[in-house]
Each structure stands twice: as structure tokens, then as C-alpha cells.
Amino acid sequence: MITCELLVIGAGPAGLCSAIxxxxxxxxxxVLERSPDIGGQLIKQTHMxxxxxxxxxxxxxxxxxxxxxxxxxxxxIKLMLDTTALGIYExxxxxxLYKEEEYMKxxxxxxxxxxxxxxxxxxxxxxxxxGVCGAGAVQTLMNVYGIMPAKDVVMLGAGNIGLIVxxxxxxxxxxxxxxxxxxxxxxxxxxxxxxxxxxxxxxKTSHTVKRAIGEDHLTxxxxxxxxxxxxxxxxxxxxxxxxxxxxxxxxxxxCELLAMAGCKLSYIPQLGGMVPLKTGEYETSVPNIFVxxxxxxxxxxxAAMVEGHIAGLCAxxxxxxxxxxxxxxxxxxxxxLMALRSGxxxxxxxxxxxxxxxxxxx
Amino acid sequence: MRIENHPVLDFKRGKQISFxxxxxxxxxxxxxxxQAALHxxxxxxxxxxxxxxxxxxxxCAIGNCSSCMMVVDGVPNVRTCVTPVREGMVVELQEGKGIxx
Numbered sequence: 001m002i003t004c005e006l007l008v009i010g011a012g013p014a015g016l017c018s019a020i021x022x023x024x025x026x027x028x029x030x031v032l033e034r035s036p037d038i039g040g041q042l043i044k045q046t047h048m049x050x051x052x053x054x055x056x057x058x059x060x061x062x063x064x065x066x067x068x069x070x071x072x073x074x075x076x077i078k079l080m081l082d083t084t085a086l087g088i089y090e091x092x093x094x095x096x097l098y099k100e101e102e103y104m105k106x107x108x109x110x111x112x113x114x115x116x117x118x119x120x121x122x123x124x125x126x127x128x129x130x131g132v133c134g135a136g137a138v139q140t141l142m143n144v145y146g147i148m149p150a151k152d153v154v155m156l157g158a159g160n161i162g163l164i165v166x167x168x169x170x171x172x173x174x175x176x177x178x179x180x181x182x183x184x185x186x187x188x189x190x191x192x193x194x195x196x197x198x199x200x201x202x203x204k205t206s207h208t209v210k211r212a213i214g215e216d217h218l219t220x221x222x223x224x225x226x227x228x229x230x231x232x233x234x235x236x237x238x239x240x241x242x243x244x245x246x247x248x249x250x251x252x253x254x255c256e257l258l259a260m261a262g263c264k265l266s267y268i269p270q271l272g273g274m275v276p277l278k279t280g281e282y283e284t285s286v287p288n289i290f291v292x293x294x295x296x297x298x299x300x301x302x303a304a305m306v307e308g309h310i311a312g313l314c315a316x317x318x319x320x321x322x323x324x325x326x327x328x329x330x331x332x333x334x335x336x337l338m339a340l341r342s343g344x345x346x347x348x349x350x351x352x353x354x355x356x357x358x359x360x361x362x
Numbered sequence: 363m364r365i366e367n368h369p370v371l372d373f374k375r376g377k378q379i380s381f382x383x384x385x386x387x388x389x390x391x392x393x394x395x396x397q398a399a400l401h402x403x404x405x406x407x408x409x410x411x412x413x414x415x416x417x418x419x420x421x422c423a424i425g426n427c428s429s430c431m432m433v434v435d436g437v438p439n440v441r442t443c444v445t446p447v448r449e450g451m452v453v454e455l456q457e458g459k460g461i462x463x
Contacts, residue, residue, distance in 0.1 A: 034425065035444065041424075046370045060370070118426045128429075130406045130419025137423035137443075145398040146373030148363040172365050216417050217406045 004030040004078075005319050006312075007094055007108035009085045009257065012040020013301045014293025015114035016068045017308030018315070022112075023075035025316035025323045030106065031077060032096055034084040038072070039065030040116055041136065042301060044143040046171070047164050054336050055302035062143075064301070085115075088261035092288070110288040110315045113258055114308060117251035117272060117294035122156065125211040131218025135165040135248035142172045150244035154221045155179040157248030158203055160300075163192035165246065170199055177240050180207040182226055189345070210237055212245055221245050251298045258295070261286050270352030271297030277358035281314035282307065285358055290315045297356060299341075299349055306336045364402050381451040396442035396453055397423065397430050408432050408442065409456035418456075432456045436463060 008019045011033035019029045037043065045061020056064045072079065083104070086095045094106040119134040121127070131150075135157065138149035153174055155166045158181035166176045179196065184206050186193045197203060206226045213220040225236035252273040259265055263276045263284035275297050276284045283290050292311035293304035310333045317326060341349050365373065376392030383400060390399035397408065397420050407417040408430050421429040425444035434440040434453050438460020442453070 036446070062371070119422060128411070128416055128418070130408070130417050133419070133421050134423070134427075137420060140423040140443075141398055141401060142365060143371060145394050145402075146365045146368070146371070146375070147394075147398050147402045148365055149401070171369050217419070 001093075001105040001107055002030070003107045004028060005109045006030070006112065006315055007032065007106050007110075008112045008114060008312075009094075010040065010114035010116060010293075010295070011035075011038040011079065011081075012114060012116050012293060012304065013042055013064070013068070014116070014295070014304040014308035014311070015040070015112070016072060017305045018112045018114060018290075018292050018312035019077050019308075020068070020071050020075060021309040021312030022316040022321075023077050023312075025313060026321035027076075027316040027319050029075075029077045030108070031072075031079050032083045032085050032094075032106075033079065033081050036082050038069060038079065038081070042068075044136070044139045045301070046143055046168055049302055050300075051302040051340055052336070055305055055340070057302075061301060064305075085257060088113075088257050088289070090262070109319050110290065112282075112290045112292055112308075112311050112315050113255075113295055114291070114293045114304075114311075115254040115257060115295045116304075117253050117298050119247065120250045120252050122209070122247055122249050124209045126214070127212060129212045129214050129218050130216070131214060131243055132212050132245045132247065135161050135246040138244065138246055139165050139168060142174075143168065148172065148174070150174050150242075152177055152242040153244045153246055154209075154223070154240055154242045155246045155248060156209055157181060157246075157250070158183075158186045158188055158193065158205065159248060159250065160188035160192055161251075162246070162248035163188040163196055165248065166196045166201060167192070167199075169246075170196070170201075176201045177242055178202045178204055178223075180204050180209065180223055182206070182208045182230060184228065208232075209245065213239070218243055218245055251294065253295050253298060255291075255295055258284060258289070258291065261289055263289060264358065266356065268297070268352045268355050270348040271356060275352075275356055277356050279358050281317075282311040283314065283318075283358075288315075288318060297349065297352055303337060303340050303349075306333055306340065309333050310337075363404075379447070379449040381447055381449065381453060383453045384455060390447045392447075394447050396432070396434065396440075396445050396447045396451070398443075399447045400442070400453070407455070410458065412458040415457075431460070433460055438462060 042061040042065040
């Protein structure tokens, strides 16, 4: 059994930032990461980030992962790669599996769960055909491994991921036939939509996939127009030859560990599904279990990093490591989040977070 | 097929190696996953489903969805999208649940 002060589960942007800030405050930190490398989904992000200097704006995700790697090395942080957290038990014990070979137990003083989110799926006939895959999956193939993911792609979903991945597919030399979205309006930022539109990719709003076509592998996608009640309009079907259909219909938080630990969860659609309730110090309803990043509400990596810093600061405080400038750090980080979530684009996040607020005294 | 020229990224590939897929030698680079190497070689079907025997391909590429499970060196249910490929590895299509010897 390994005893440690703070155990961080997940080495994505939220987990890494929480480890860095907690260690800076004086806590000794162990980070568990199921993948062979750190960075989470940052390692496949070739686009430059928005936000401000504190969240590495105008830097590509891949480069932010490297910046965080250098920072991690400067502190008392033990990284355990290829190690999957399996469960959090009533007595505060955490079990993990190293490389599907060796089981381990941890007894931490506090835990920060930063397990991120996973891609959602959509129901349509033949959706299990090879060639139907997540937008994040083609991003991994082309941006992490340098492998041509497809020849002709239909992108389902015009949110930021759908738009950004479409652009990145074209950078890799893939032909993006069209981008579909069931909603009557493009969900992602206009700047991303304009970029792909300028390159000649039609963005078909009020359209969805009727079925995937192919025997052993996708060969075409049948699309259909939708009316204002999201019903398919007969006679508008069109068959588009393609070897890949990328599904980019949103993310949902990975909060199974929190559910197992008994943390209060609530269904909050604006945050992507079931999410843990949390206090202003990012603690869940179970004492000493903290959360940060997409696990507690799907947003962007910039917000995940700031949330990580807050959770790290507050978890370290709980462990008795309180920096002199705690209040200043705490309010500065919260100001950064408010800026990231300002304006109409952040409205659903603001609404969702208001419902996820846990008032411990109540 | 691998990407040779990319406007943003510079791919540093590992040593060239070779592994066996359903009896056929496939080239790969150290550092790639099994699924990535198979994809580069044009392999899209990684197995067949348990009941309806429908073809299965990769879906998430980050170890979440279990759609890419194959038999690797005799061991079934290996998530090939997160398992590194190694020299001489024997990879086979997985039919249904797979049998643990």
C-alpha cells in the first residue's frame, strides 16, 4: 500500500495543473495516469488556444503539454503512468492497475479526480460499422501518430470539436465532404466555422445522418434534412460517398469513480450529463474528494487548467499546506474563470455551474 | 498510409519494426499502437461482434470504448488502440468474446 498526501487521478490539463499548484503549496503529490504519457487530450490539439496569457493563449495544445511536463518535473510530484485507477472505497482507499499486470493500493489524505470526459454517440442504422468513429479518434491517429485517418470524411456535429477537427483533417490532406449539425445554427465559434467554410466545406445545419452504408466498412453516408422539430423531412435524403463518418456530438463527464465513492451527482445537461456537485473549493459531497476539469462539467482545456489550479490550491489547504497568498491566488484564479466563461458563449456553463453548486452548510 | 508533410507537426517515428496480422507481416514504427499501425496498413476490420458477427473497427482511439479489442499473442480482449506494437507480435482478428487459454 502506498500512502501519500494528495492523489491526483488523471494527467490531463486539469490533473497536471492541480498537481503543480498543490505541490507548489507544499503538498507531496502522486499522479495516476492510465496512458503511457501525460497531457490527456492536449497532445492531439494542434490549434492555438484562446483565453489569456495565464492559460497559455495563442499556444498550441501539444506545446502546452510540454510546458506542463517541464513544470511537473520541478516539484515533488510522482507520476505513475500506465496506471489506471479502478476504484475509490468507503475507507478512502484507492485501487489501481499498472499495465494490466500489477494491482496497487493507495491511501491518500485527499484525492483530486480529474478523469475528463468521453465522446458521446448517436443512434442511427449501421452506426457500428467500421469507419464510423469519434472525431477525437481521427485526431489521435493523425496528430499523435501521423497516420492518414481517412480519404473522404463526413463530419457529424458543427460544434468546436467538429469544426476544428475538420480543419485539421484538411491540414493532413483529407477531403472533408461536409459538416452536418441537427441544430438550426452552428454550435461552434464563428472563427472556426469561417475557416472551414473558406476552404469550401459546406456546413449543413438542420441535417443529420439517416444511416451509414457499407458491408465490411463504411462506403457512404445517407444524410437527411430536419424540420424545426428535428423530424426527418422525407425526400431530402442524399447519399454522400465517404470512407469515414466522424461523430462529434458532444462529450460526457467520466465520473464513475466519483459515483463509486458516493459523491452526490446530478444530471445537468449544460455540463454534459451526470456531474458531481461541488463547493466553491471544488470539494465534492464526500470530504477530501475534490474534482477539476471536464469530470465536473464539459468545457475547454483552458478552463480545465484553471479549475485544476483551484482544486490543487484548496486540496493542499485541506492537507494543511496554506500558502501566505492563498486568498489572492484563489480570487485571481476565479477571476480568470469568470473571464473565460463571460459572454453568450459561456452562458450555458454559467447556468450549469449554478445548479452544480454544493452548499455544505445547507 | 502515413502523413509525411504536415504544416504544423513534425512526426518523429521510432525504429521500423514488423509484426504479424492474421498471418501477414505488417510494417510499423516503435511508439505506434497496434491499431494505428494496422490503420496505416489499410486494415479497418479488427474483429466481429459476439452475437450478430458484425464487423468491428476502432471508435475512440483512447481506450474508452472497447471496439478495437483483438487477440494479441494469444490473449483476447486487448485494446489495440492503446497497446504499443512490438517487433514480432502476433495479432489476430477477435471473433466474439475470445477464448482465454
